[in-house]
Amino acid sequence: MPYESEPPRPRPRPGPARRRLLAAAAALPAAALLPGCSDDRQRRGRGGRITLRFQSLAWQQDSLKANRQLVAEWNRRHPDVQVRYVQGAWATVHDQLLTSFEGGEAPDIIHDATDDLADFAYGGDLADLTTLLPPRLKADIPQQSWDTATFNGRIHGVPFLQEPRVLIANRTKLHRSGVRIPAPEHPWTWEEFADAAQRLTHRGTYGVAWPLKEPVSATLNLALSTGGRVFHRRPDGKVEVRFDAVDQVVPRTIHHQVNVARTASRSTLGMGGADTLPGFFAGRYAMVPLGFSYRQQIVQQAPDGFDWTVLPAPKGTTLDQGVSPQTLSVAEDCPYKEEAMAFIDFLLRPPNMVRLALGDWLLPTGRQALQDPALHVARHDWATGTALAGALRSAPAQSVRGYPEWKDKIATPGLQEYYSGAIGLDALRQRLVEDGNLVLARYQR
């Protein structure tokens, strides 16, 4: 054991008033179920053994298996520091953590994503990991990934899995159209992408389908390639929204494809990524911009003989794009932070990080893990995605306080209306900037 375990902290015995109330509770028929109440008191162990709760959001079969196996492996090797696997869900993690933090009952080790951490990090719910991080782990993950989980100069999560946005294309249509097939080292520019969409558009087939049910993150993350940031930090530390020419390239391209060139389907604007897959398989769309992990659904659902490929997202001045990696954090209330960090370090050793990445069909952030041959194979286009890892940057908005409200109340309806052609660029700019800055101002007083 590389560390000493702290002795378990006994909880205070309930006072007389509490005992009376508990006795009253016992009068209810439900009192037959009361043994569950003592569980919390036992969580911190007996005889010096520590039990840490690890809430994982793994949901795909392979990922669940990898997580559970790694926890079991840790528990076998560390009898004094046991980790209890607790299943969480992406759909509910924010509400669940919020109430858990408020009530002081949060899990010790928390799986989440960097775009969900800001409120918890600024609220003091997550431990500052800066001094806890083992040098190996700190060195293995590149600075651009650490930036995604750094708030006010403090690291509140270990970013370990990331997802580039790629173009998933019908290879048969691509070859038939005669367009140049882009590669990570030679991607399309946004103009080439628009041309390719034009050439792929035929009767009954759109060149591209933009699933933009959640248009904000897709737009902002891709806008990084043209130098767009939208959120700009002033010298006084306050953040303001701008919508300059570089921010407009991606939205204008999408708007043009949908409303002018008609090379993009209008009906998919309100869809989520998975909703576009049946149309993609049926040949209605030649390309769909999706997250890299959608390959799993395609492998599972594509009809026999359907030939598809992964292309890098178009390039502006750079190939950069914003990402919000999945993270592992430690709760500020956790009394065993070093042990929790030791578990995170174990979970994110290069071979383990690869297992987690393969299970979720995502890319690891670790440099050593990214070298793993399993991530450089042509099968399912792993190699294409892995080649993009160096271009992934912190999504510009995620550390901005008030971003969720700006996104929900201003940007989502604004972009949806703009993409559908209901409003023009000036109206969109007015909403994003003028209305948006009013929202942010409330968070920055």
Add this chain to the structure above:
Amino acid sequence: MSQVSTVRRAGRKSPVRPAGRRTAARRTATRTGQYAALLAYLAFLAFPFLWLVSTAFKPPRELGSIHPTWIPGAPTLDNFRQAFTQQPLLTAAGNSLLAAAVSAVIAIVLATPMAYVLARHRGRLARAATGWVVISQAFPLVLVIIPLFLILKNFHLVDSRAGLVMVYAVWSLPFALWMLTGYVRAVPPEVEEAAAVDGAGRIRTLVSVTAPLLAPGIVATGLFAFITAWNEFFFALVLLKSPEKQTLPVVLTHFIGTEGVADLGPLAAAALLATLPSLLLFAVIQRRITGGMLAGAVKS
């Protein structure tokens, strides 16, 4: 005279026949329309369930088809197998059953005497209590969840099935009380007075006379409390931490990933299993529910 009367009768009858036919035809048309509307409504209600059944038995390739079919082309049980392998569905179903059943019983045991008092003793206090019961339904869940969490934490009832049962019982109590008050009012006080005249005491009257008459209402209300607890999600999400204590609605969300992408087949299979107890319960006690609802619907 007789001829005249015969002619008159004949004269009266001849315009009546077409009118009668018209009325009958109108009635038939109305009835046909009603049945058509009913069928359409039933189809509307059944659609999600039938779609769920269809999806639960479809392999992934059929789920990704642009031309979905009602009947799976290659029906499979893989979704069920996967659902059970990935998540502890049986444990979660057991937890849901326990929480729903115990909380429904508690709610009924508490609500029945309260409803009797509110229905039989109409005073200012009863009116105020009834008003408060109705108002309490207006509080949104998010308003109470954090204070409730803190209170339960003080009693060591967070991450405890007992805590969840108490919350469910309290949460369904106002509506159960409101429903049962209506049923009690529908029982004529004269019946109780007759029992009293026959020498029955207060308790005997309540147990032997009033309670049997209230049975359909109690069953309907209990069913309401059970289903409310069975389907409840947010309290269970927030209050239960240990995997072995989680309820079915919480476990169902584990099939949903980032950006709302779902493992559709296993999710449908698990959701189908989650709906079965409610359906079975309804099927078994349907008549009693109907009786109970009617009993509460009309004031005698």
